[in-house]
Amino acid sequence: MSLFKQLLLAICLFLVVAFSGSFVVSLESSRSQYVNQLRSHAQDAATALALSLTPNIDDPAMVELMVSSIFDSGYYSSIKVIDLSSNAVLVERHAEPDSGGVPGWFIRMIGLEAAGGDAIVSRGWQQAARVEVISHPMFALGKLWQSTLGSLGWLLLCGAASAVLGALLLRRQLRPLDYMVAQSHAIARREFLSLPELPRTPELRRVVQAMNQMVEKLKALFHEQAERSEKLRVESYQDSLTGLANRRYFEMQLTARVSNLEEARAGYLLLLRVRDLAGLNARLGGQRTDQLLQAVGQQLRRTCANFPETTNLITRSRGGEFAVLAPGMVHEEAVQLAQALEVTLQSLHETGASDISPVACIGMAPFSPGDAPAALLKLADEALARAESQPEPGWVCLEQGIAAQAADSHHQWHTRLDQALTKGQFQLFFQPVVESAEPQRVLHYKVISRLQDEHGVALAAGRFLPWLERFGWSTRLDLLMLEHVLKHLGSHGESLALNLSAATLADARSLQRVYELLGQHRALGPRLTLEIGEEQLPDQAVLEQLTRHLRELGFNLALQRFGGRFSMIGNLAHLGLAYLKIDGSYIRNIDHEQHKRLFIEAIQRAAHSIDLPLIAERVETEGELKVLREMGVQGIQGQLVGEPAPWR
Numbered sequence: 001m002s003l004f005k006q007l008l009l010a011i012c013l014f015l016v017v018a019f020s021g022s023f024v025v026s027l028e029s030s031r032s033q034y035v036n037q038l039r040s041h042a043q044d045a046a047t048a049l050a051l052s053l054t055p056n057i058d059d060p061a062m063v064e065l066m067v068s069s070i071f072d073s074g075y076y077s078s079i080k081v082i083d084l085s086s087n088a089v090l091v092e093r094h095a096e097p098d099s100g101g102v103p104g105w106f107i108r109m110i111g112l113e114a115a116g117g118d119a120i121v122s123r124g125w126q127q128a129a130r131v132e133v134i135s136h137p138m139f140a141l142g143k144l145w146q147s148t149l150g151s152l153g154w155l156l157l158c159g160a161a162s163a164v165l166g167a168l169l170l171r172r173q174l175r176p177l178d179y180m181v182a183q184s185h186a187i188a189r190r191e192f193l194s195l196p197e198l199p200r201t202p203e204l205r206r207v208v209q210a211m212n213q214m215v216e217k218l219k220a221l222f223h224e225q226a227e228r229s230e231k232l233r234v235e236s237y238q239d240s241l242t243g244l245a246n247r248r249y250f251e252m253q254l255t256a257r258v259s260n261l262e263e264a265r266a267g268y269l270l271l272l273r274v275r276d277l278a279g280l281n282a283r284l285g286g287q288r289t290d291q292l293l294q295a296v297g298q299q300l301r302r303t304c305a306n307f308p309e310t311t312n313l314i315t316r317s318r319g320g321e322f323a324v325l326a327p328g329m330v331h332e333e334a335v336q337l338a339q340a341l342e343v344t345l346q347s348l349h350e351t352g353a354s355d356i357s358p359v360a361c362i363g364m365a366p367f368s369p370g371d372a373p374a375a376l377l378k379l380a381d382e383a384l385a386r387a388e389s390q391p392e393p394g395w396v397c398l399e400q401g402i403a404a405q406a407a408d409s410h411h412q413w414h415t416r417l418d419q420a421l422t423k424g425q426f427q428l429f430f431q432p433v434v435e436s437a438e439p440q441r442v443l444h445y446k447v448i449s450r451l452q453d454e455h456g457v458a459l460a461a462g463r464f465l466p467w468l469e470r471f472g473w474s475t476r477l478d479l480l481m482l483e484h485v486l487k488h489l490g491s492h493g494e495s496l497a498l499n500l501s502a503a504t505l506a507d508a509r510s511l512q513r514v515y516e517l518l519g520q521h522r523a524l525g526p527r528l529t530l531e532i533g534e535e536q537l538p539d540q541a542v543l544e545q546l547t548r549h550l551r552e553l554g555f556n557l558a559l560q561r562f563g564g565r566f567s568m569i570g571n572l573a574h575l576g577l578a579y580l581k582i583d584g585s586y587i588r589n590i591d592h593e594q595h596k597r598l599f600i601e602a603i604q605r606a607a608h609s610i611d612l613p614l615i616a617e618r619v620e621t622e623g624e625l626k627v628l629r630e631m632g633v634q635g636i637q638g639q640l641v642g643e644p645a646p647w648r
Contacts (some may be wrong), residue, residue: 011166012159013387019155023148027110030147034140035115043117045070045079046133050119051079057121057128060090067091077114077136084120085128102138102145110144112137173201176208183211222609229602233563236595239316242297248595250315250323254373256311256585257327260618264369265462267327268334268397271363271380272300272341274320275388281382293320296360299344300324304521307337309422320360328466331366331397338362338395362388362395413467417451421476426451427458428484429644433497433615433637436629443615444495444529444636448486448644449477474503475510482514486521488647495527497558502536505546518553525554529578534562547575561601561617580607584638591623597631604631 049070056062063081071079071093078094116134176198198205245253257264274280274296281289293316300314300322305614313325314575326334345360351458363384379398387396420426430445450458466545468474478501485498504510518525530550537559538545547557556578563583590596600616607614616628619638628636 007170008163008166009576011162015155015159015162019151023151026147027144030144031110034112034137034144038115038135038140039117039119040139042076042115042133043119045076045135046117046119046131049079049133049504050121050131051285053121053129053131057123064091067093071095075136075139077134078132079134080132081121082130082132085131087209090129101340102141106145106148107141110141112140112144137456148314173204176204177257180208180211183215197218218609222606225602225606225609229599232599232602236599242294242316244297244300244322245313245315250317250325251373252585253313254376255324255326255588256583256618258284258367258369258371258376260369260584265327265466266366266368267329268327268331268337269367269376269380270324270326270334270337270341271317271384272296272322272324272360273363273384273388274360277320296320296322296345298342300341303337303340303344306340308334313453322360328469329519330466334364334366334397338404340399361547363387364395364397366397366399369460373566381539413464414471415471417464417467417471421480424480424484426477426480426484428481428488428647429458430496430647431637431644432642433635434641436616436625436633436636439625439636439641442494444497446531446550446637447481447498448498449481450644469501470504472503474501475507477501478504479513479517482517486517486524489521489524489527492647493527495529497529497531499531499533499560502533502538504534505532505538505542511546515549515553518550518555522554525556525626529556529558531558531560531581533560534564534583543575547577551576563599577612579613579615580613580633581617581637582633584616587616587618587624587628587638588620591621591627597627600628600633601631604633608632 020220031477049066052066052070053063056066067079067081070076076093077096079093080089081091083090096146114134114137116132118130118132121129121131180433198208237245237252239246254269257267274293277289280292284292297314298317302325304314307326307329313327315323315325318324324421326337329337341362361384363380363382363386365376365379365383383396383398386398427450429448431442431448432445435441435443449461451464453459464475468477479499485496489496500514504514518520538546549555557575558578558581560581561583562580564587580603582603586596590600604614613634614631615635615637616624617637619625619628619636619640621640625636625640
């Protein structure tokens with residue numbers, strides 16, 4: 001029984017005990033008073049009747065008349081006139097008054113006895129007769145019964161008022177306890193909540209203060225771990241001069257985004273080299289040369305911001321060399337990017353940042369999923385060398401064989417994808433996500449979309465997703481996949497995970513449709529987790545609203561491809577995420593590259609402090625699995641445990 005009910009019941013029991021005690025005391029006092037009143041009443045009636053009978057004692061008719069008049073005018077059980085000389089009853093009246101609505105059980109419980117009185121009738125100087133009068137207690141019992149009903153009614157009224165007022169008061173006083181329960185549940189969901197307004201009750205104030213202190217301590221520990229991990233990430237993967245990613249991070253992303261047949265998208269690699277860096281350093285000095293490199297990095301950021309595909313993929317590989325990896329970019333867009341960079345870098349010469357015109361040369365090379373990173377770099381280096389050797393250095397693009405995207409017709413893709421979305425021709429493929437300690441135990445299945453080409457071959461998502469994004473149809477695919485997944489969940493008891501695109505999160509109408517579909521299948525909530533890519537995260541307020549709405553519907557939210565924006569993990573702590581999936585670029589060769597292991601250990605410590613499970617993506621070797629298992633990473637996903645395949 002809850003504390004609220006116990007206190008409310010205690011109040012009611014106290015009122016009952018108080019009423020019972022008050023009633024017993026009042027009853028005993030009233031009983032004694034009524035007995036005295038009955039005795040006095042009987043004695044007064046006997047005395048008055050005896051005085052009235054003294055002159056008429058020898059007249060039987062008058063005696064009977066006087067006795068009857070006295071008997072009929074009061075509450076008497078009996079009146080007798082007894083001759084003292086012969087003890088004969090001269091006149092007697094006897095009756096049993098009506099109970100007057102008083103219950104028999106109440107009469108028996110009170111046990112109020114009748115009281116009597118007597119008086120002597122004289123004949124001159126002689127005692128002629130004796131009058132005996134017995135008063136009936138029914139009148140007193142009626143008064144006691146009315147008094148009891150009044151007390152009971154007052155008790156019920158006071159009890160109802162006390163229950164209502166007590167409930168309101170207790171609910172208000174115990175509200176901090178409810179909030180403390182919410183705090184505990186929030187901690188279990190990896191959220192940190194503090195009660196801003198302390199209760200006035202001293203005992204509850206101390207408890208709430210202690211709870212708030214514990215929450216703040218946990219929050220501080222988590223932020224300390226997050227800051228330490230972010231510092232390690234910056235030291236390992238960020239260039240200290242320009243703030244761009246360094247060579248190590250570039251190689252990780254190049255391998256992850258080019259060689260992965262499953263998720264890789266065709267695109268372009270752009271290499272930019274500042275001309276005659278050694279000469280600039282000798283002529284301008286180290287400080288001005290560093291300023292030039294920083295200016296080049298800023299221009300790269302500013303120009304690439306117009307091409308979303310290049311976000312977070314701008315790096316300074318070495319010295320005066322910069323690289324831009326643009327997955328999903330087609331040839332026309334790559335040319336536009338190179339021309340825009342050529343114009344913006346020319347502004348550095350005009351402002352006097354360099355005495356060389358042009359400041360830098362650009363080489364570009366296309367890539368397709370499955371290409372060898374070394375071959376791609378070699379081709380891009382060759383393009384860069386040709387750009388430098390031209391009479392007027394600028395940019396050069398070299399095609400390796402037939403670029404996949406160059407051969408793709410815009411019109412053909414538009415027609416094919418529109419037809420596939422309209423007819424629901426996308427297929428569901430499933431990749432298992434298992435426990436690292438027990439690979440036989442499946443945590444859930446990741447749902448991946450496939451599209452059959454004209455030869456019946458299932459195309460990987462990396463082939464058609466860039467086109468869907470260009471056509472603005474990502475939301476159509478998300479809704480179609482969600483409908484298929486909800487229908488598919490009804491045929492088995494396994495758990496699934498489905499990705500939502502940034503376009504769906506940004507479109508209020510599409511997001512509302514997602515809520516409607518989920519609301520129609522609330523029973524499936526524990527078995528479906530919606531995932532968002534780290535690079536697709538919306539604003540914090542939108543993300544908090546999304547998680548709150550999904551939690552109300554009974555569904556969970558998770559984050560995939562995590563690692564590049566580790567500084568935001570502090571904001572993710574309030575969301576109650578189901579898990580984090582670590583980007584596969586940090587997992588590849590982790591058993592041989594110590595810097596990756598240190599970074600994942602830092603993530604693991606931060607996530608463990610808020611009890612947030614970690615899942616490693618793209619695990620391909622037993623060595624990687626062994627390291628992840630030692631570090632305490634809960635789950636793994638990748639070729640080692642299973643390729644995406646249709647449901648079996």
